[in-house]
Amino acid sequence: MSAATCPEPTPAERARSVLSAADSLTVTTHGHRVELIGLHTVDAAARLLLQNPPDAHLAAELALAPHGDLAALVEFTDVAPVAVRERVRARLTLGGWLSALGPKALVFNPARAVLTEEDGTTVVGLDELTLASPDPLATHEAEMLARLNAAHADTVAPLARLLPARSRLGATDVRPLRLDRHGLVLRVETADAHHDARLPFATPATHPGDAVRQIHLLLAEATARPRRRRLPTRS
Numbered sequence: 001m002s003a004a005t006c007p008e009p010t011p012a013e014r015a016r017s018v019l020s021a022a023d024s025l026t027v028t029t030h031g032h033r034v035e036l037i038g039l040h041t042v043d044a045a046a047r048l049l050l051q052n053p054p055d056a057h058l059a060a061e062l063a064l065a066p067h068g069d070l071a072a073l074v075e076f077t078d079v080a081p082v083a084v085r086e087r088v089r090a091r092l093t094l095g096g097w098l099s100a101l102g103p104k105a106l107v108f109n110p111a112r113a114v115l116t117e118e119d120g121t122t123v124v125g126l127d128e129l130t131l132a133s134p135d136p137l138a139t140h141e142a143e144m145l146a147r148l149n150a151a152h153a154d155t156v157a158p159l160a161r162l163l164p165a166r167s168r169l170g171a172t173d174v175r176p177l178r179l180d181r182h183g184l185v186l187r188v189e190t191a192d193a194h195h196d197a198r199l200p201f202a203t204p205a206t207h208p209g210d211a212v213r214q215i216h217l218l219l220a221e222a223t224a225r226p227r228r229r230r231l232p233t234r235s
Contacts, residue, residue, distance in 0.1 A: 006183065012124050013133065013134070015132070016138075017135045017180070018090055018115075019134065020134035025074055025075065028072060031057075034058055047108065047110070048108040049108075050098075052104055062100060070099070071097060072098045076094075078091070080178075080187075082149045085194050089177070093114045094108070094110040096108055097109050097111065140211075148184075149175060152175075155176075159222050162222050163199075164197075167195070172191055182204055183198050201214040
């Protein structure tokens with residue numbers, strides 16, 4: 001299957017996955033910029049439920065808002081859990097409105113979403129964002145990629161044999177970059193550049209155990225192929 005026809009999550013699904021997996025965000029209003037760590041949840045409609053930060057700046061600003069709503073931008077940064085060149089995989093910016101949700105919480109209703117990735121920027125409509133679901137591996141991806149990387153010689157190095165020869169040309173390192181229900185994405189680094197290549201699963205994974213099984217199938221396919229030049233790796 002060519003890279004052009006490999007299935008992969010839609011921009012809306014990728015945005016929902018960023019929301020689902022993130023443990024921190026930044027809220028910017030007219031008067032303040034606040035970073036929240038471990039103080040938010042996301043509901044099924046992609047609304048953000050925020051606990052009031054200890055400094056209470058947002059709640060105080062909201063109390064002065066003329067209609068009880070405060071315009072805000074909420075930003076998320078998706079960083080690869082494995083050390084690779086250009087570790088920021090995506091930035092998600094939501095524009096919308098903050099309002100009070102009881103005495104100790106706020107709710108952010110998004111009106112617009114912008115997903116910026118290495119290959120460009122996509123505006124995600126509110127309906128698309130609301131209807132999309134996060135990838136079933138989103139909250140497990142970081143741990144699973146870290147485990148793959150820790151066993152590089154037994155996992156990533158063999159899997160790299162499945163890449164087309166042209167993708168490996170001049171490669172100095174290959175690392176696991178992304179994992180979703182459709183497959184595993186490897187980052188191939190050369191001396192002065194990098195590119196990403198997707199290894200598709202035979203069938204979409206529905207849960208982490210299923211993804212492990214699919215990776216084992218890829219490893220079986222890789223080990224059945226003739227060995228090519230071993231890739232050098234970073235220590």
